[in-house]
Amino acid sequence: MIRFQEVTRRYGEKTALKDIGLTLGEAGIHGLIGPDGAGKTTLIKLVAGLIHPTEGKILREKKLRLGYVPETFAMYEEMGVAENLHFYGQLNGLDRERRQKRIDELLCWTDLDRFADRRAGSLSGGMKQKLAIAAAVMHRPDLLLLDEPTNGVDPLSRREVWRLIQTVAREGTRVLVSTQYLDEARHCDRVLLLHRGRVLADEKPQEYRQSFPYRVWIVRDAGGVRGKWLSQLRQESSVAEAYSRGTDLVVWSREAETVGRMLERWAQEEEAGPVETGSPDWEDVFTRYLMEDGEGEEKW
Numbered sequence: 001m002i003r004f005q006e007v008t009r010r011y012g013e014k015t016a017l018k019d020i021g022l023t024l025g026e027a028g029i030h031g032l033i034g035p036d037g038a039g040k041t042t043l044i045k046l047v048a049g050l051i052h053p054t055e056g057k058i059l060r061e062k063k064l065r066l067g068y069v070p071e072t073f074a075m076y077e078e079m080g081v082a083e084n085l086h087f088y089g090q091l092n093g094l095d096r097e098r099r100q101k102r103i104d105e106l107l108c109w110t111d112l113d114r115f116a117d118r119r120a121g122s123l124s125g126g127m128k129q130k131l132a133i134a135a136a137v138m139h140r141p142d143l144l145l146l147d148e149p150t151n152g153v154d155p156l157s158r159r160e161v162w163r164l165i166q167t168v169a170r171e172g173t174r175v176l177v178s179t180q181y182l183d184e185a186r187h188c189d190r191v192l193l194l195h196r197g198r199v200l201a202d203e204k205p206q207e208y209r210q211s212f213p214y215r216v217w218i219v220r221d222a223g224g225v226r227g228k229w230l231s232q233l234r235q236e237s238s239v240a241e242a243y244s245r246g247t248d249l250v251v252w253s254r255e256a257e258t259v260g261r262m263l264e265r266w267a268q269e270e271e272a273g274p275v276e277t278g279s280p281d282w283e284d285v286f287t288r289y290l291m292e293d294g295e296g297e298e299k300w
């Protein structure tokens with residue numbers, strides 16, 4: 001277990017994390033979600049012990065073995081895939097026999113066995129991340145830290161990377177993983193939402209969804225009327241939020257009947273629609289917290 005006690009971390013004048021009190025390291029996957037600059041990397045580096053709090057304390061379980069996958073690819077690009085793993089195994093003190101056995105296991109597990117001799121620098125984004133994860137779990141850590149492991153990875157490889165993370169967690173390694181992809185919350189057992197260096201919430205994914213306080217309306221194919229409707233909707237007291245998603249218009253309201261009837265009428269008049277009522281998606285669920293924190297327009 002790792003406990004943060006009123007931890008503040010500054011870089012010069014800039015406060016990256018403010019008064020953080022939290023406990024990390026439960027079994028399973030703990031996701032870390034927040035917009036650019038929220039403080040995710042700073043939090044992970046503090047857990048890893050790579051940087052230290054400016055104020056406050058971090059209490060860490062003794063003899064905690066950590067694995068760390070940083071935001072930027074940290075393997076030796078000129079070395080082969082298996083060669084990189086040998087190197088990490090050596091660093092972690094595995095003797096030759098145990099190292100070879102573990103590397104065979106990891107190559108097979110990541111489907112990188114066909115590429116064992118390939119230069120690490122020539123791998124695709126997804127394969128690079130799989131190699132980085134294999135190197136980080138070489139010594140079977142108690143806690144694996146991953147800083148945006150799916151950033152810039154194509155959607156199919158993202159699924160592969162999550163499959164690996166889930167296997168690591170099932171085998172008993174606790175995982176702390178940051179992401180900018182909100183829908184990846186569904187892979188986590190718990191999600192910590194960071195914004196401007198503060199923790200806004202730390203709950204199970206289903207709890208976020210269940211506590212969403214608004215009914216959601218979606219006007220499909222609202223292309224031509226979006227701009228006009230958005231400005232009208234934002235003046236309506238019964239509308240909590242209205243925004244465009246692709247060619248759709250999304251509206252949140254506590255008074256769903258009034259808003260629903262109004263949207264239906266508009267859609268008929270302007271030949272837009274259909275108008276549907278739906279459940280909030282991950283963007284709705286997390287944007288609500290940013291909005292309540294006084295920032296409606298912040299980009300994820």
Ligand SMILES: Nc1ncnc2c1ncn2[C@@H]1O[C@H](COP(=O)(O)OP(=O)(O)OP(=O)(O)O)[C@@H](O)[C@H]1O
Nearest residue numbers: 011014015016034035036037038039040041042043
């Ligand atoms: N070395 C540094 N010197 C000065 N400011 C920094 C430094 N590292 C981070 N910051 C600032 O601290 C804040 C938090 O940064 P951090 O990298 O932890 O956020 P993040 O959530 O990981 O964002 P990103 O997804 O952009 O990496 C940001 O405003 C950032 O500009």
